[in-house]
Amino acid sequence: xxxETTKPSRRPAKSARKGQSRxxxxxxxxxxxxxxxxxxxxAGYPITPASEITEYMSREMPVRGNPFIQMEDEIASIGAxxxxxxxGRKAMTATSGPGFSLMQENLGYAMIAEIPLVVVNVxxxxxxxxxxxxxxxxxxQQARWxxxxxxxxxxxxxxxxxxxxxxxxxxxxTAERFRTPVIFLADETxxxxxxxxxxxxxxxxxxxxxxxxxxPPDWYVPYKTDGSLIPRLADLxxxxxxxxxxxxxxxxxxxxxxxxxxxxxxxxxFGKISRHFDDLMLTKQYSLDDAEIVLISYGCxxxxxxxxxxxGRERGIKLGLLQLLTLWPFPRxxxxxxxxxxxxxxxxxxxxxxxSREVKRVNDGRTQVIxxxxxxxxxxxxxxxxxxxxxVA
Amino acid sequence: MTAVHRSVVYDWLRHDKKFxxxxxxxxxxxxxxxxxxxxxxxxxxxxxxxxxxxxxGCSGRLPVYVDVGSVHTTHxxxxxxxxxxxxxxxxxxxxxxxxxxxxxxxxGNHLIHAARRxxxxxxxxxxxxxxxxxxxxxxxxxxxxxKATTAPYGHSEPSFDISALTVTAGASFxxxxxxxxxxxxxQMLGQAIAKKGFGVVEVLSPCxxxxxxxxxxxxxxxxxxxxxxxxxxxxxxxxxxxxxxxxRFPIGxxxxxxxxxxxxxxxxxxxxxxxxxxxx
Ligand SMILES: Cc1ncc(C[n+]2csc(CCOP(=O)(O)OP(=O)(O)O)c2C)c(N)n1
Ligand code: SF4
Numbered sequence: 219x220x221x222e223t224t225k226p227s228r229r230p231a232k233s234a235r236k237g238q239s240r241x242x243x244x245x246x247x248x249x250x251x252x253x254x255x256x257x258x259x260x261a262g263y264p265i266t267p268a269s270e271i272t273e274y275m276s277r278e279m280p281v282r283g284n285p286f287i288q289m290e291d292e293i294a295s296i297g298a299x300x301x302x303x304x305x306g307r308k309a310m311t312a313t314s315g316p317g318f319s320l321m322q323e324n325l326g327y328a329m330i331a332e333i334p335l336v337v338v339n340v341x342x343x344x345x346x347x348x349x350x351x352x353x354x355x356x357x358x359q360q361a362r363w364x365x366x367x368x369x370x371x372x373x374x375x376x377x378x379x380x381x382x383x384x385x386x387x388x389x390x391x392t393a394e395r396f397r398t399p400v401i402f403l404a405d406e407t408x409x410x411x412x413x414x415x416x417x418x419x420x421x422x423x424x425x426x427x428x429x430x431x432x433x434p435p436d437w438y439v440p441y442k443t444d445g446s447l448i449p450r451l452a453d454l455x456x457x458x459x460x461x462x463x464x465x466x467x468x469x470x471x472x473x474x475x476x477x478x479x480x481x482x483x484x485x486x487x488f489g490k491i492s493r494h495f496d497d498l499m500l501t502k503q504y505s506l507d508d509a510e511i512v513l514i515s516y517g518c519x520x521x522x523x524x525x526x527x528x529x530g531r532e533r534g535i536k537l538g539l540l541q542l543l544t545l546w547p548f549p550r551x552x553x554x555x556x557x558x559x560x561x562x563x564x565x566x567x568x569x570x571x572x573x574s575r576e577v578k579r580v581n582d583g584r585t586q587v588i589x590x591x592x593x594x595x596x597x598x599x600x601x602x603x604x605x606x607x608x609x610v611a
Numbered sequence: 612m613t614a615v616h617r618s619v620v621y622d623w624l625r626h627d628k629k630f631x632x633x634x635x636x637x638x639x640x641x642x643x644x645x646x647x648x649x650x651x652x653x654x655x656x657x658x659x660x661x662x663x664x665x666x667x668g669c670s671g672r673l674p675v676y677v678d679v680g681s682v683h684t685t686h687x688x689x690x691x692x693x694x695x696x697x698x699x700x701x702x703x704x705x706x707x708x709x710x711x712x713x714x715x716x717x718x719g720n721h722l723i724h725a726a727r728r729x730x731x732x733x734x735x736x737x738x739x740x741x742x743x744x745x746x747x748x749x750x751x752x753x754x755x756x757x758k759a760t761t762a763p764y765g766h767s768e769p770s771f772d773i774s775a776l777t778v779t780a781g782a783s784f785x786x787x788x789x790x791x792x793x794x795x796x797x798q799m800l801g802q803a804i805a806k807k808g809f810g811v812v813e814v815l816s817p818c819x820x821x822x823x824x825x826x827x828x829x830x831x832x833x834x835x836x837x838x839x840x841x842x843x844x845x846x847x848x849x850x851x852x853x854x855x856x857x858x859r860f861p862i863g864x865x866x867x868x869x870x871x872x873x874x875x876x877x878x879x880x881x882x883x884x885x886x887x888x889x890x891x
Contacts, residue, residue, distance in 0.1 A: 259699055280884035284697035285877070289726040294691040297684070301695025302665070304682060305703070309695070327685050454680040454696060455703045457659045461625075463674050463683040470627060472675065 229269040230448070237419030238242060244382045244409040246268035248338060248402065249278070250417065251386025252310050257336070259307035261298035263291055263317060266350050267406040268340040271312035292317035296324040299335045304330075304462060306453030308390060312338035315357055316347060318364070325399055326365030327464045331488070332441075332449065334428055336386070338402045340409040341383060342516075343595050352595030353406040355517055355568040362546045368484070370430055370491040373401040373546040377520040379413035385543060391426040392498065395431035396490055397448050403545060423599050431458060440471040446601045447490035491547065499549035502541040503556075505531065509538025510561045514553060515576055516542040518597055519566050525600035529588035535607055548576050557584040562610040566590035566598045586610075623658070625678045632673050637831035639790035640818030643737060644673055646793060647706075650800040651677075661704045664693040666713030666742075668744045669818075670737040687717030690725045693732050701722045701731070701874045706804060711752040712859045715771050719751070726780035726809050733803045733810045733811035736773055740817035745848075747821025758825040773813045778866040783808025785866040788836040789815035792862060802864070808872050815860075818825045 242250070249271050260275035262268075272288065279286035285302070289295040292313050299309035313321065318339040328335055341357045343349025348356075354393040357364075361373045371393055374385040386402060393400040431438045431450045441449045452458030465473040466480050474480065491498070505527050506512065513523040520541040530537035542549055542557040557563055557577070563585055565574035574589035581587050590606055592598045627886045632643050651661060663674035673680035685691045693707045696783035714736045725732060741759055742748045748848065749759035751771045758765060774787045784806040786799040802812035817823055817834035837849050843851055845863030 259695070261695065280877070280881045281888045283881055283885075285872075287694070287698060289691065289694070290720050293688060294694070294721055294724075297688045297691025298695035298698070300684075301682070301692035301697075302699040303695070304692075305696045305699035307695075307699040309699075323685055324688065427734070453700075454662050455660060455700045456680075459658060459678055459680050461628075461681045461683070463675070464685055465683070472628060 232483070234594060236415060237413050237422075239416045242379055242415045242428060243270065243411055244376070244379045244404060244411050244434075245340070246274060247379045247382035247415050248376075248386045248404065248409070249274035251383040252336065252390065253278060254383070254417075254423055254425075255387040256308045256427070257310045257389030257390060258282065259299065259302040259309040260285070260311070261287045261289050261295040261309070262311045263289055263295050263313065265314045265317045267342055268312045268314045268317075268338060268407050270409070271338060271340075272567055275312075277309075277418060290299070292320040293324060296321040296328070296335075296337065300328050300331075300333050300544075303333045304454050306452070306456070308394070309332070310336040310338065310447050311574040314340045314342050315344040318357060318360065322365040326369065328365060328399035329365065329369045330464055331462050332397040332451070332467070332487075333399065334397055334451070335399050336393055336402055337399060338388045339405065341403065341405045349470065349595045351406070353518060353568060353597060354593070355519065356572070357403065358545055358567075358572040361403050370398070370488050371546040372396070372398060372491065372544075373402065373403050374500070374543060375403045375516045375519055375545050376408055376521055376543070376545065377541060378408065379411055380415045381543065382408065383415055383417065387423060387425070388500075390423065394426045394428040395448075396494070397428060397451055398491070403517075405517045411518075435459065439469050440473045441467060442469045443486065447486050447493070468472065495547055498547055499552065500543035501549050502543060502551040504539040504541070506538035506540060506556060508536060510564045511538070511607070513537060513539045514542070514555050514556065514563055514565045514573070515539065515567065516573065522600050522603060523566060526603035527562070529600055530604055530607065533604075535604070542573070545573070546579045550580050553577055553580050553582070557581050557587070560585045561588040562588060562604055564588045564590055564603065564610065566603055568592055568598065612844055617856040619648055619652040620698060623652055624676055628676055628773055630676075632676060635820045637817075637819060638669065638739065639739070639814075639818075639831075640669060642790040642793060643735070643796070643814055643816060644676060645674070646790075646796045646800055647735070649797050650678060650804060653797070654801055654804055656704055656804075658701065661706065661709065662696055663706050664689045666698065666718065668710035668712055668736075668742065669739075670708055670710040670711065670743070673804045674716055680883060687713050689713060690718060690721040690732070690734065694725065694730055694880070697732055698874070704804065705731075706735065708735045708737065710743065711736060711773065711799060712742045712750045715751040715773060715776070722777065723780040726777050726782040729783055729808045729870050731809070731872045731874060733812070735800065735803075736811065736813045737816050738773060738813055739816045739820055739822060741817065741822040742819055743818045743867045747818070747825055757822075759822070760815040760825070762828055774811065774865050775852075777811040781809075782811045782866060782872070783868060783870055784810035784864070785813075786811070786864045787815070787860065787862050789842055789862065790817070791838040792842065795862065799864070803856075806867070808870060811869065
C-alpha cells in the first residue's frame, strides 16, 4: 500500500467486442465509454486512482491514429484538451484530487469560452495528497465550485462499472450538445471495481456531435445563438477565422465590458443548461415507493445503500434509495419527491456532508434529514447504515 | 512599397476589430504586430491555416488584431493550448505569442517541455523585462538590481536568459531580436515560422510606462536607442570581451538544427501500435 503506483498491463488491450458482456474495471469501462462516444484526443498526467485511464488511452489512441500525450502536469493536460477541442476533436483528460485542483483555472476557461471536453476526476482522500489509494467523496463541492466565478456545472457520478460506461457516453454527448466542459466524478472504489458489463452493440449507441456552423465563414458570428442558446462551434483551421478568449466576450467573440452585453452573456451561459435540467438530472430509485425512510446517495456509497435497503427490508425496516447519477445540476425535483411523506432521510457519504447540505437545502421542512459521514478512507458498510436506523425509528 | 504595405495590412488585420489597440502609445508591441503580419504575408501562408495563440498580459492581446483563428488563453498556458491544437490538426501553422512572465515564470515548465518535445510550433516571447499589464512588477527576466513595483529597492534575483534557456531545452530554432531592429525581426520571425520543429524568437521590447519609468530609462525612443547600443550581432558576439558583455546581448540566429518533431516520432508509435493490433 506504500507506493502510489498501479501495475501497467503489458499487452495492448483487446478492443471491445461490442454487444458482448465483459469483465471490466471501472476505469476501463470509463475509457471504453469515452472511445464509444468518439473521444479522439487524450492528454493527461498520471495520478492514482485515475492512472489506468491514462494508460488505457495510451494503448488505444495510437491504434486509432489519434493523438495521446502525457503532458508535464494537469494544467497542461486540460490546456491541450481545450486546444484540441477547438480544432475539432473530442477531448478528455483524467485525474484525481490534486490534479483536479490544478485544472480549475482552465476548466473555467472551457466554461466561459464554451469548449466541449470531458474531465475525469476519480476521487481519493484529500485535501492535498491526502489518502492517495483510499476512497473518499470529498470533491463534490469542488466539482461544483472549484473554478472561480459564477457558472453552471454538469457533473455525473457512477456507482457501478456499467454506469462508468453509460455515464461516460452521456458526459461526451452532453459536452458536445451543450458546448460545455463536463465532469465525470468517480471514486476510487468504483474506478477499481471489476464487474460484468454488457456493452451495447455499435449501432445501439447514440453519439452526439457538436453543431458546426451551417453558414459560410464570412457569415459566421461565433457566439450568436439561435433559440437553443447554444452557439455553433467551428473547428479551427476550416476557414472560420474567429477569436476565442477567456474574457467575457460579445457575440463576435471579442472582449467586452459593456453592461448590456455582459449580463446577457451570463444569462445565456446559465440558461443553456437550466432550460434542459429535465434531460440532465439523472437518478435511480430502489424500493422507494413505499419506503418510510429514504437513503439518498451516490458513487460507491450508493452500493452499500442498496445492500442496506435489502437487508433492512428483510428485518422489517421499510428503506428505499434515491441514487444520484447527476450531482450537478443538483436533481432537486427527484430529491424533493423522495423526501416528501417519509419519516426521515439519511444521506451517507464519504465526506463531512457535501451532498447532505444540498439535501437539507431543498428539504424545506418536508422531513428530518440526517447526515452520515465517514472520513477514515474506507467505505460505509450496509451495517453502519442500518445501525443509524435506531436513531431514526 | 506603400502599396505592398497597405495590402498586407488589409489582408492580415481583422476588419471587424476596432482600433485603436489596447497598448500604450509607443509600446513595442505595435511594431511586433507589424513585423508578424509582414512575415506571414511574405511567407505566403494561407490565413485559414494559421492559428495564433497567446497568454495573458499586454503581449497576450496581440492575436486579436490578426485575421486568423486566434485563441487568447490563460496566463502562462498558451503553449499547452497550442500543443492541443497542433496535435489535433498537424497541418496548421501554430504561432504562440507570450510575455516574459507567461513564458518563463508561470509557464516556464511548459516552455522547456515544448522545446524538449520539439513540437512544430513557433513561440514569440516578448521580453519587456517586467510584467506590463499588472503594472511593472518584476519578472524572471528583470535584471539584478533593476527597480520594479515589487522590487522598490532594486531586484535581488539574477535573470533568465530566455534564448539560452530554450537552446538548452532543445528548440530547433532560436533567435533574438528587438523591436528597434525591425528588418532583422521580420527575418527572424519569417525563419522561425518556416522552420519545422519548435522555433523561438525572443523579442526585446520597451515597456516605457512601467520598466522604463521606474528605472529612469527615458522615453520609448530613448529605450529603443538603448537596444541599438546593447545589441551585438550574434556572429560578432564571440569577439566581445567578458567585461564588455555586461548589459549587452547577441541578436540574430542563436541555434538552428533539424531534429524529428513530436508528431514525426509519434507517427512511428502509431505504426507500431497498429501492427501489433493487427497481429492480434
Ligand atoms: C493565474 C494568473 N496569475 C496572475 C495573473 C495576473 N497577470 C495578468 S498579466 C500578468 C503578467 C504579464 O506579464 P508578461 O507575461 O510578461 O506580459 P506583458 O504584460 O509584460 O506583455 C499577470 C501576473 C493572471 N491573469 N493569472
Ligand atoms: S504597459 Fe508596457 S508592455 Fe504594456 S502596453 Fe504599456 S508599454 Fe506596452
